[in-house]
Structures are given as structure tokens and as C-alpha cells.
Amino acid sequence: ANPKLGEHLPDVWVNLALVALAKGDLDDAERALAQAGGSSWSRTEHWRQEARARLAMARGSVREAEQIWTELAHRSKEVGDLAASWRAMDGIARSQMAQGRLVEADSAWSEADRQFVQHAAFVPMFHGREAFLARRQRAAMNQTEVRLARGDLHGAMEVLRRFRRQYLSTIRVPEQVEAFDTATAAVWEGSLRRYSELRSERESLQRRVDQVPQAQRPELRSRLDRLQRETSEVLDSGMTLVSTSMEGREPRPGDVLVAIAQTGTDWLAIGSGRGVVRVARASEPEQLWETLDVAAWRQSRWVLLPSARSDAADPHATMPWVGERPVVWSLDAPSRPERIRGGHALIVADPQRNLPSARREAEDVARLLRGHGLDVQLLVGRDATREAVLAALEDPATAVFHYAGHGELGDDTWDARLALAESTSLRIADVLALESAPNLVVLAGCETAVTPRPGGSTFGLAQAFTHAGSEAVIATTRTIDDDVARRFSTVFHEHRTPDGGVESAWNAALSAIRADSRADWKTFRLFVP
Numbered sequence: 001a002n003p004k005l006g007e008h009l010p011d012v013w014v015n016l017a018l019v020a021l022a023k024g025d026l027d028d029a030e031r032a033l034a035q036a037g038g039s040s041w042s043r044t045e046h047w048r049q050e051a052r053a054r055l056a057m058a059r060g061s062v063r064e065a066e067q068i069w070t071e072l073a074h075r076s077k078e079v080g081d082l083a084a085s086w087r088a089m090d091g092i093a094r095s096q097m098a099q100g101r102l103v104e105a106d107s108a109w110s111e112a113d114r115q116f117v118q119h120a121a122f123v124p125m126f127h128g129r130e131a132f133l134a135r136r137q138r139a140a141m142n143q144t145e146v147r148l149a150r151g152d153l154h155g156a157m158e159v160l161r162r163f164r165r166q167y168l169s170t171i172r173v174p175e176q177v178e179a180f181d182t183a184t185a186a187v188w189e190g191s192l193r194r195y196s197e198l199r200s201e202r203e204s205l206q207r208r209v210d211q212v213p214q215a216q217r218p219e220l221r222s223r224l225d226r227l228q229r230e231t232s233e234v235l236d237s238g239m240t241l242v243s244t245s246m247e248g249r250e251p252r253p254g255d256v257l258v259a260i261a262q263t264g265t266d267w268l269a270i271g272s273g274r275g276v277v278r279v280a281r282a283s284e285p286e287q288l289w290e291t292l293d294v295a296a297w298r299q300s301r302w303v304l305l306p307s308a309r310s311d312a313a314d315p316h317a318t319m320p321w322v323g324e325r326p327v328v329w330s331l332d333a334p335s336r337p338e339r340i341r342g343g344h345a346l347i348v349a350d351p352q353r354n355l356p357s358a359r360r361e362a363e364d365v366a367r368l369l370r371g372h373g374l375d376v377q378l379l380v381g382r383d384a385t386r387e388a389v390l391a392a393l394e395d396p397a398t399a400v401f402h403y404a405g406h407g408e409l410g411d412d413t414w415d416a417r418l419a420l421a422e423s424t425s426l427r428i429a430d431v432l433a434l435e436s437a438p439n440l441v442v443l444a445g446c447e448t449a450v451t452p453r454p455g456g457s458t459f460g461l462a463q464a465f466t467h468a469g470s471e472a473v474i475a476t477t478r479t480i481d482d483d484v485a486r487r488f489s490t491v492f493h494e495h496r497t498p499d500g501g502v503e504s505a506w507n508a509a510l511s512a513i514r515a516d517s518r519a520d521w522k523t524f525r526l527f528v529p
Helices: 005-023 026-036 042-058 062-079 082-098 102-120 129-149 153-178 182-209 214-239 285-292 356-371 386-393 428-432 461-468 482-495 502-514
Strands: 256-263 266-273 276-282 302-306 327-330 344-349 375-380 398-404 417-419 425-427 440-443 472-476 524-528
Touching: 005 026, 005 042, 026 042, 042 062, 042 082, 062 082, 082 102, 082 129, 102 129, 129 153, 129 256, 153 256, 153 266, 153 276, 153 302, 182 214, 256 285, 266 285, 276 285, 344 356, 344 386, 356 375, 356 398, 356 482, 375 386, 386 398, 386 425, 398 482, 425 428, 428 461, 440 461, 440 482, 461 472, 461 524, 482 502, 502 524
Parallel strands: 256 302, 302 327, 327 524, 344 375, 344 398, 398 440, 440 472
Antiparallel strands: 256 266, 266 276, 417 425, 472 524
């Protein structure tokens, strides 16, 4: 019934080939590619060539795969397809790695990195990001393995850190765009619109090149080159409006930085500090720390830098010495200028009116914060409306935010939220939209540091507050008993000094609940930028 069905058949066969490859059925993949034939649709052709390259790799024809990916990289650059270009560079690197050409593979992945942030600007913030980042994660792990094989331990750690920073920079792009004034927003939207128009024009012209007589092709190719230059200039002009800095956080003197990642079924940790670099591999995360726990690091502050995938796995819970030495989780964000906040504190408790212990926790915390000289705004039960909470969080005078209620994961990765009154909630998007966040945030609810989909890109409420400007965020990785939350919160605020002391207070609180064998002390994490 569809008169244009014939135009879509190449897409169908290419997709069937990719499905067969994912299942490991190489013969089915080859038959599907034969049915797909050639295609005049540029995007379909890119995927057809990628399927051909993947099939060649699977059959052991590595050099053939590299040649296909090299042609695909050239074609992608011609038509301005950022996604296809990144896939091609990743493929080139993987084929070079398979041939033992480690230096060239490393260089190819470094080139692919340069395209990552630009491509990310076109990936919707709340849709499609999982698959995009999962593939980038695999590339980062491959490049890490290349550097480890070359004995470049510092370089391997930098790859893991860079991937995390790149991930965060993709989040900053839509956040910054949302804050544009009218004139800047018009320039941004115009740049993206013009980029899309030029890309479509190039794709149309590219298809004509293969159809016109040979004598006419030089002129068309010249026009293609001009369009390519204009496309790049338009995209660059748009991207200058946003910050995509991937500068890392400078460690404090004596800090030990530990990058953590999951490679298939194994765990990898690379630690660096006090002139020592050490690598640990294990099938379970708790086995990493014995290898890394060198004598030179015994009294050091450990700054854990997890990749997106390992955020969800919670190696924190397996460290026997948490609570005995300083351990923090970091987003590896650049150091920020010191901010002076006001003398106010916001406490939200039991918005759904079913947690009596949370109300007692709020009273205890309010008393302690007033003892620190803070003005306390207490929103309990029906008073904890979305409007009231957002208004208080957006107030520059709010220096401390303590939440005692239900943390909820929802169904989507970005749907983690804090329950509020009247069946409303505070979501990750609300936190990221804040112009600045309170310096100290305590989220004493269930699973406030995780999201419902472990493995892709974990970015929970705690990470969102840290990303929005908080200097310290305490949150949980699992469900938590109400009385344990109350005990932890009161000890923490009791030990925290008015001018800071977050890390020592956190250790004191962990030690207090750790002494009770019934308490799950391992669920708490301390996040810093």
C-alpha cells in the first residue's frame, strides 16, 4: 500500500543486518547486506558501510574493515554527519588495535574525541543519550586498554577522567542554552538551523555527484567543498556560545585520585597520588582496594572518580576503611571560585506525611543549625510544596538544604526525584535549572545518589546538585531505615563546624551508625565537584 516502500527497503535490510551482527549470526548479516544493495540515501549508505565493516571485523578481515571505515570517515566528513564520522573514527581505532598498531589506534580515538562534544549538542538531553554515551563509554575503555598495554598509566587514567568530563560537558550545553537571553538564543537556534539546512543541501548535492556525467563532477565537488567549509563555520560559531571546557579538578596536596571503570565483566581502578601510580583489576569491586591500598596512601584523602557505568555499582560499599579515612566521590569538575552564601538553611521533612521519624529528624537538625547561627526555614508536611521549595533553593541566601523524606527513582534515567507535598516532586531537571545551589546539601532519603538504570549513565539527584554548584552533597545509594537516617543526620550536623568541617563530620556520622551492627552505614556517600 505504500508507493514509496521501495525507498525504505534498504533501511529495512541494513537494520536486519545490524540485528544479525548483534546476535552473532554472520551468515544472516551477509545475506541481509546483499539484499540491501546500494542506496541513494546517504544515511542508509553510511549504516550499510558500517555493517559491512563490522561483518569484516567479525570474520577476521581486519584490514578490509579498516579500509571501509576509512572511506566512511571521508564520506561522513563530506556530508557533515557528525555521528557517522565519530563511528567511523571509532571503527578505525578498533581495527588498528586489533592489528597491534596501538599508537595509531590511540591517535584515532583522540581524533574522535574532538567530535564528541559537538555531536552531543544535537543529542536530546532526556532522550537518546543512553545509547550515545554507552557507545562512547566502550570507546573510552578501548583507548584505556591501549594505553595500559603501552605502559602509559597516567595516559590511561586521563582517558577515564576525560570521558567523565565530556559526559558532564554534554549536560552543560542544554543547561546553558536554557539560560540564554533572547538575542543569544536566536543566534544559537539560527546556527543550528543553518547547520541542518547546509547538511541537507550537502547530502542532496552528494547524491547528484554520483548521477551526473563525469565532466560535471568537478564543479559539483567544488560546491561541496564550499558547503563543507560553511557548514563547519556555522557549527563553530554556534558552539562558541556555550562552554565545553573539559578541564579537570586540581587535587589537593596529598590527595589520591582513583579512576574506576567496568570493562565487560571486570572492574578496573587506576590510582595516582604521592608519586605512585597503581592499577588494579578484579572480577568484583571489593577486590580492588586491597591491591590499591599501598602504604604511601594509608593516611591520604581518597577522591574517587567513577566512570558513568561504575557509578551504579557502588564499590563504595565494599571499602572496609570508609569512615576511618577521608573518602569522597567527585565529578572531576574544575575548581570553582569561592562563593559567599547567606546565613539561611532550608529543611524539608515528611512532605507525604507518612514518616514520623523524619519530622523528629527535622526538629533535631533545625536545633543544631540554629546553634550554628543559621536562620532556619522549616517546611514540613503540606507546607513542603514545590513552589515553596524551589523559591527557597533559588534564594542566594540559602547555604544549607536538608531533605528528610522519600527519594523516588521513577521509570526513566532522568526521572529520579524528591517527593514533595501535593503529589509533586523536585526532579533532576529542576536542580540543573537552578542558577546556583546551596553550598551543603543532605538528601536523607532512599536512593538519592542513583537512577533506575544502572550501567548506562548514572546521574542522580546528588550529582545534579553537585553539578549545579553545591560544594558538598550527602546522599544514599540504597533504601535506608528512617531511624538510621535520623541518627546519621543529627550526628553529622552536630559535628559540623559553622564554617565547614563537612568531611570530618561525615566520618563521625558514619562511625556512629557503623557502631550499630543493624545500621546500613555503607549506603551513604559524600559528593564534591
